[in-house]
Amino acid sequence: MFRGRATANHLAEAGWDVTVHTAPREFFETYLHDACDPSLEETVDPRVKVVRPRMTYYAWERDIRQFGKLRRNFPTVAGSLYKLFQDKVFPEHYLSWIPGVISEAVKAHFKDKFDVILATGNPFCSFAAARMLSKLLKIPYVVDYRDAWTFNQFTEQLKFKEDSKAFEWEEKVLRDASEVVFVNDGMRQWHIDRYPHAAERMTVVPNGWEPELLGDSPFTPPDPDRPLRFGYLGTVTSYLPLEDLFEGWRIARAHPLLRDAELNIHGHLGFFPNDRAPLMERLPLEENVGVRYHGAFGKAEAKAVYAETDALVFCVPGARYVTSGKIFEYMASGKPIVSAHRPDIAATEVLDGYPHWFRGEELNGEAVAKSFIAAAEAARGMDRTQHELAVKHAHSYTRAATLGPLEQRMRKLVEGRR
Template identity: 60%
Template sequence: MNQPNGRRPRVLYLAFYFPPTRASGVFRARATANHFAERGWDVTVHTAPREFFTRYIDSYDETLESTIHPEVTVVRPGLDYYRWVTDIRDYGRFRANFPSLATMLHRWETERFFPEHYASWIPRVLAAALKQHRKTRFDLVVATGNPFASFAAAWMLHKLLRVPYVVDYRDAWTFNQFTEELKYPPDHSAWTWEERVLREAAEIVFVNNGMRQWYADRYPFAAERMTVVPNGWEPEILGDLDTEPVPDRPLRFGYVGTVTDAMPIEELFDGWRQARHDPALQDATLHVHGHLGFFPRHVPVLLDRMPVEEGIGVHYEGPAPKADIAKVYDSLDVLLFWVPGARYVTSGKVFEYMATGKPIVSVHKPDIAAVDVLDGHPLWVRNADLSSGSIAQALITGARLARSRTPGQARAAREHALRYTRDAVLAPFEQRLRSLARA
């Protein structure tokens, strides 16, 4: 439905991480922009320059840009690369000659304006948005974080243009959702900025109820405007996978996603060593598909923690482009839901995992937010704790499920997952924002 004046509702979507980056939050951002465009919105996305992903952080997947809806307009305001320039040959004259003073001034300038390395993106976003708004006004601004410079930009645009704004917490801003510790001391300006943003936001969105509750307790004045929009999965990317039980051959266990140092790495492989003594895992293999960390420097450290040379069937397969992800899932018999443990962690991969119709073995602390999503999935194997014995038993149970799984169980698993397609989880959100834009 169009606006009362007959034109499409127009949204400015501030998503620093957007294709071609492969950063974990990009799939939520991509899906949100596509869903709104598909529902008839005029969508403009402000994201980072392409070279930031390809040159400075080496985090990109060339296949992702082709999955953006053709009617989404993508704008790439610049930013200051000071934080990411590490080669002295690329330094300016002042920084090369006075590096300590240059760093001190850069830090002072950043903290005075906005306490984040991405602060320099904000004025470029404002300049581009003001120019676009003068041509055709925006009805709404939506910002997703991290980084939280997008939240600050949304608040500033609200002040300048009197346009309502919505903030989407893919991650927590002021506390670490993996360790459950506060990120900043009580007098840090990040707290001031967060309270400022939340006081005037029209809606505040979180990926799970645990995170929403933490913020509701911290900022009770905004609790009534806090909602949950879970992550989801894309049927057009996953396709239809094999639903037959595994024939009489060695089983292939697998993990699909980014490996980080916050995951229970040693715990998984200790459990794997123990489980391989069981006949159910005779000659079974474990395949890790994905990036090791978010930056190149993480690769050797994480690879060293994986027993790929031990002769116990562990293989690191490297990253898979999103366009090939269905083939990867089809090659596996049992999926390992292997994630950092905390009450505020859901993970985006769990939704794809559920939709495959394959057995899922949990390898994480038992009380993370993702268990609320998995509860009721007919092929989910829950680990009791992170002891090697508990993980080994879960792996053995998963192996037996792979052999005995029926097409009916696989269909029931996919039906469970249908509640979490991107369109299903975003539809109520889009309707609320349409009403907000019309108002």
């Protein structure tokens, strides 16, 4: 969501006429309600045209009153047909979005021709739609992998069997794309190994942060008369190494600087409503160790959350292909960062050079505790010069800095066809 919004805004600011095709509002408000952030809509550049093609909600609908006649009367048959369609056509629940996108885009093209298509995934049906439109309209397309399509970037395991339609579609999409963009080099290398024919068109565009949303990060040392406040900001998922994180926190609280410290969790618990309960059980909220869950916050509120936090906790799944968009905002705050993840994840490439980054050589409670203690010492000893050095490193990763080269390549792609 953040990368897509930033990309559309950046292109509009650079002089492009941008039309975004996204899901119906009903999908976000009804089926993703707890994971929906309406505050972001106000930050979309007014020059960006937003189109919401219709889709169906078979995979998410639980209200029998909303079922179609076939599903109401013959649920087993309906389920079998749905599975068959997924297996034989396109294995993704968002498949029903494609016809509406094709229809809307073709009609718009014949009124005012598009020059290029930029598809972002997931959902990866957007990649399929981009390829279809490219064939129909004879225009190039670029695909942006925010996440991996056919393998799980958190577990490093394939998501599909080798004979799945997903691999067939991915091969076709990458074969015909003018450029294939990834968020880190680990992801790029995985796809080069799998699809070497597209290697020369594969590039990296790191995530970044938005100065227009976060503003400046003035130096404000922690109040010496109150306990330190550590904060995790972001979605809590089942893949996070929460047990190692909280074990390290318990150990670290024996240190004088952390004896009364707080560890505040800000963000959604999972992506869907059913994720919440099992994740809540993994938070030690009843142990009286200073861990508190504050719920989700809107993007517009992020600046205030950072301002009231003294040090930040970067806890992400352990895999070589994980960067996380949140780390860029963390660095922009200029505050100490505690790492609780495997030491070889892709995010370390971004953090390398950040002066207040504290991490262990392995992921376990003892290593995380040492990082908490080092971050606490840094927070109490931080001065203005140290803060400014940290923020300077973060400015290499503003959205303008990371998206600028992609915008220029897309411009050359269009100009080269004229």
